[in-house]
Amino acid sequence: xxxxxxxxxxxxxxxxxxxxxxxxxxxxxxxxxxxxxxxxxxxxxxxxxxxxxxxxxxxxxxxxxxxxxxxxxxxxxxxxxxxxxxxxxxxxxxxxxxxxxxxxxxxxxxxxxxxxxxxxxxxxxxxxxxxxxxxxxxxxxxxxxxxxxxxxxxxxxxxxxxxxxxxxxxxxxxxxxxxxxxxxxxxxxxxxxxxxxxxxxxxxxxxxxxxxxxxxxxxxxxxxxxxxxxxxxxxxxxxxxxxxxxxxxxxxxxxxxxxxxxxxxxxxxxxxxxxxxxxxxxxxxxxxxxxxxxxxxxxxxxxxxxxxxxxxxxxxxxxxxxxxxxxxxxxxxxxxxxxxxxxxxxxxxxxxxxxxxxxxxxxxxxxxxxxxxxxxxxxxxxxxxx
Numbered sequence: 557x558x559x560x561x562x563x564x565x566x567x568x569x570x571x572x573x574x575x576x577x578x579x580x581x582x583x584x585x586x587x588x589x590x591x592x593x594x595x596x597x598x599x600x601x602x603x604x605x606x607x608x609x610x611x612x613x614x615x616x617x618x619x620x621x622x623x624x625x626x627x628x629x630x631x632x633x634x635x636x637x638x639x640x641x642x643x644x645x646x647x648x649x650x651x652x653x654x655x656x657x658x659x660x661x662x663x664x665x666x667x668x669x670x671x672x673x674x675x676x677x678x679x680x681x682x683x684x685x686x687x688x689x690x691x692x693x694x695x696x697x698x699x700x701x702x703x704x705x706x707x708x709x710x711x712x713x714x715x716x717x718x719x720x721x722x723x724x725x726x727x728x729x730x731x732x733x734x735x736x737x738x739x740x741x742x743x744x745x746x747x748x749x750x751x752x753x754x755x756x757x758x759x760x761x762x763x764x765x766x767x768x769x770x771x772x773x774x775x776x777x778x779x780x781x782x783x784x785x786x787x788x789x790x791x792x793x794x795x796x797x798x799x800x801x802x803x804x805x806x807x808x809x810x811x812x813x814x815x816x817x818x819x820x821x822x823x824x825x826x827x828x829x830x831x832x833x834x835x836x837x838x839x840x841x842x843x844x845x846x847x848x849x850x851x852x853x854x855x856x857x858x859x860x861x862x863x864x865x866x867x868x869x870x871x872x873x874x875x876x877x878x879x880x881x882x883x884x885x886x887x888x889x890x891x892x893x894x895x896x897x898x899x900x901x902x903x904x905x906x907x908x909x910x911x912x913x914x915x916x917x918x919x920x921x922x923x924x925x926x927x928x929x930x931x932x933x934x935x936x937x938x939x940x941x942x
Contacts, residue, residue, distance in 0.1 A: 569721070571729065572593070574597075575864050577724075580721060604831055607665055609660055611932045626661055629667045636651060645914070691703065699844040700843070701845055730848065740837065741837045742857065745788075746787065751828040754778070767913060839852070847889070849870050873889050874889050
């Protein structure tokens with residue numbers, strides 16, 4: 557009996573192979589699908605990111621069997637997170653172990669993206685870097701049926717696919733070409749300047765809040781700490797007026813003098829980087845032959861450091877929908893994502909407004925804690941991929 561020739565080159569092509577895209581590729585390849593993921597960057601390269609994982613994100617990595625690789629890369633375990641309100645109030649929260657999971661982790665993107673790509677490749681996904689989307693391919697009825705991309709040598713290739721997934725970030729080319737529109741947007745955004753310092757002695761997560769400013773420190777790989785300073789979007793140009801170094805120093809002096817002292821006494825590892833802010837949004841995330849995941853479909857202000865955790869949760873939800881394959885399943889993916897994210901989105905937007913006093917921001921943080929408990933409970937009910 558002759559073997560039927562597949563009607564598509566791939567079951568799924570994913571544009572973007574960082575946290576959301578690589579995780580989606582991993583989960584779909586483990587389900588036996590023929591997966592291609594492309595990314596315009598280099599394998600294992602860095603990117604602007606709030607890389608502090610929350611409980612649900614760590615749970616996902618553990619469930620998928622990749623947390624050990626994160627740990628093997630020297631990522632330190634986070635056993636405590638501390639909140640500093642004004643001059644005198646400090647709330648230290650111990651991170652309790654959960655089964656074999658010792659605590660939280662904040663891997664550099666050079667670590668977590670590579671680990672997820674390697675796991676996806678081991679599961680059978682094909683992943684190519686230095687490759688850029690040119691256009692979507694559509695069938696006669698308008699359904700997305702593949703894409704055209706260019707490799708690092710400027711050679712074009714056209715591939716067909718039953719589904720094209722955009723995991724290509726806030727300014728998603730897939731979303732633009734598919735005509736995906738935002739249907740809910742945030743009102744506020746924060747600007748941030750950050751970099752990494754070695755030999756700081758910082759352990760855990762540290763979040764500082766004073767009226768109109770915020771700062772923080774995140775323990776990460778190679779005995780380094782990410783130290784950031786944040787302001788409302790409208791203040792960011794003023795913060796940058798005399799350069800990133802001076803803006804970073806001024807906000808740290810204002811918000812977290814002890815962090816400012818650490819910066820002065822420690823060795824900088826990289827140049828300071830700035831992010832001017834981007835209002836959050838929910839974007840239509842599925843249509844005929846296409847879907848969106850990660851920041852391409854949903855984004856909220858990074859001040860609450862939840863982006864990677866969101867990406868890992870939503871990759872799982874999308875993979876479940878792809879496994880079913882019906883329009884109702886994709887609608888269910890978007891609905892489930894929105895239901896998990898809606899309150900977190902609103903609370904984050906309120907924190908990013910800086911229109912709070914210290915008791916109010918503490919209340920907002922308690923609300924965020926409750927939302928994180930809900931999402932951790934939700935991921936434990938997700939089906940385990942093969």
